[in-house]
Amino acid sequence: MTLSPIHILGKDGGGSLKNTLSVSSIHNRSLGPDCISEDMNNPRILITGALGQLGSGLAKMLRAKFGPENVIMSDINKAPKHILEAGPFVYADIMDLKGLKEIVVNYEVDWLIHFGALLSAIGEANVPLAMKINIEGVHNILEVAKQYNLKCLIPSTIGAFGPDSPRALTPDLTIQRPRTIYGVSKVHAELMGEYYHHKYGLDFRSLRYPGVISADTKPGGGTTDYAVEIFHDAIKTGKFQCFLKPDTRLPMMYVKDTLRSTVKFLRVPSDQLTMRTYNVTAMSFTPAELAEEVRKFMPNLEVTYRIDPVKQAIADQWPQVLDDSRARADWGWQHQYDLSTMCQAMFAKLKPDRVLFETNYYRVY
Numbered sequence: 541m542t543l544s545p546i547h548i549l550g551k552d553g554g555g556s557l558k559n560t561l562s563v564s565s566i567h568n569r570s571l572g573p574d575c576i577s578e579d580m581n582n583p584r585i586l587i588t589g590a591l592g593q594l595g596s597g598l599a600k601m602l603r604a605k606f607g608p609e610n611v612i613m614s615d616i617n618k619a620p621k622h623i624l625e626a627g628p629f630v631y632a633d634i635m636d637l638k639g640l641k642e643i644v645v646n647y648e649v650d651w652l653i654h655f656g657a658l659l660s661a662i663g664e665a666n667v668p669l670a671m672k673i674n675i676e677g678v679h680n681i682l683e684v685a686k687q688y689n690l691k692c693l694i695p696s697t698i699g700a701f702g703p704d705s706p707r708a709l710t711p712d713l714t715i716q717r718p719r720t721i722y723g724v725s726k727v728h729a730e731l732m733g734e735y736y737h738h739k740y741g742l743d744f745r746s747l748r749y750p751g752v753i754s755a756d757t758k759p760g761g762g763t764t765d766y767a768v769e770i771f772h773d774a775i776k777t778g779k780f781q782c783f784l785k786p787d788t789r790l791p792m793m794y795v796k797d798t799l800r801s802t803v804k805f806l807r808v809p810s811d812q813l814t815m816r817t818y819n820v821t822a823m824s825f826t827p828a829e830l831a832e833e834v835r836k837f838m839p840n841l842e843v844t845y846r847i848d849p850v851k852q853a854i855a856d857q858w859p860q861v862l863d864d865s866r867a868r869a870d871w872g873w874q875h876q877y878d879l880s881t882m883c884q885a886m887f888a889k890l891k892p893d894r895v896l897f898e899t900n901y902y903r904v905y
């Protein structure tokens with residue numbers, strides 16, 4: 541049988557040899573010399589919504605483990621050159637069930653990591669679209685995963701809790717009555733995934749992430765975005781206007797921890813999991829506490845507060861501190877970054893001249 545090449549690079553229409561992956565080469569699941577061999581299942585992995593805040597970092601981590609050609613990034617947006625050059629990238633709209641099936645079949649996908657979503661603030665601004673993407677889209681993902689027997693990860697969020705949930709040390713199993721479309725859609729995803737697990741044996745997994753802080757990729761319209769914006773604004777202008785009140789405490793995580801938790805969770809044998817949806821977290825802080833930490837690197841940072849009522853109302857319904865003890869007990873989750881080391885890591889990436897590494901501590905010039 542002759543197998544036609546799948547052109548990965550679309551931008552210049554060229555599809556150079558470097559960026560062209562033939563189906564036959566995809567079928568050859570050899571790992572590069574630096575890759576750890578996962579003999580049990582050297583999986584081929586599809587990531588939807590991979591151009592968002594979390595996707596490219598996860599692809600990088602998974603490619604280091606399983607080989608670049610075994611991790612297929614996808615999105616509805618055009619990918620920048622460095623993404624196209626790093627490994628397979630394809631167009632995939634999660635609303636297109638047939639298109640998803642084609643990718644899964646053509647690339648022999650084993651794991652489906654579903655990152656395509658609308659986040660909390662942007663979801664409130666466009667409820668019909670959020671329902672489409674976060675609810676109908678999830679139905680497509682679960683159907684494909686069931687039909688092709690894929691391991692399927694759909695992340696959830698602290699936004700899956702609501703005003704009736706305990707806010708201090710929110711446990712995995714508690715009241716969940718969120719009042720945002722984002723939260724409602726995430727509870728729906730958790731329950732649908734667990735239903736498919738119990739009814740059809742689908743290996744569904746979900747992690748409830750807190751707000752994620754990253755330097756490389758910007759957040760996509762969430763309530764916790766302020767904790768990323770502060771670094772960019774501080775470096776660019778020396779000023780930061782925060783859309784949440786100074787004492788709004790929320791659970792947070794540095795992106796490296798988020799990605800590590802995801803990879804670790806995906807690799808846990810199914811029978812070791814006592815639940816299908818776990819809380820994971822690393823730290824909790826308020827805007828005032830974050831500003832104080834950022835000032836250790838930029839002492840003259842000016843912070844003002846101009847409250848966004850929609851985002852503040854969302855934050856006021858979310859957990860302040862998440863209890864992730866079950867993830868720690870069941871599959872050994874441990875975070876590495878706290879508020880201080882997260883700030884060091886952010887400045888080291890965004891403005892290395894602000895941090896001087898000297899035998900284990902950082903200092904401001």
Ligand SMILES: NC(=O)c1ccc[n+]([C@@H]2O[C@H](COP(=O)([O-])OP(=O)(O)OC[C@H]3O[C@@H](n4cnc5c(N)ncnc54)[C@H](O)[C@@H]3O)[C@@H](O)[C@H]2O)c1
Nearest residue numbers: 589591592593594633634655656657695697749751752760
């Ligand atoms: N970033 C966080 O702080 C955070 C926290 C908790 C949970 N999560 C969850 O993690 C997942 C990934 O989040 P993220 O921060 O990378 O999101 P993001 O908003 O940065 O990226 C989402 C991506 O989905 C894509 N997308 C939108 N519509 C699509 C469609 N129809 N088909 C395919 N792709 C589409 C977008 O182009 C975008 O690249 C989401 O499920 C999110 O709810 C994120």
Ligand SMILES: C[C@@H](O)[C@H](N)C(=O)O
Nearest residue numbers: 659660697762763764
């Ligand atoms: C918390 C999380 O789901 C996302 N960062 C949001 O604020 O919407």
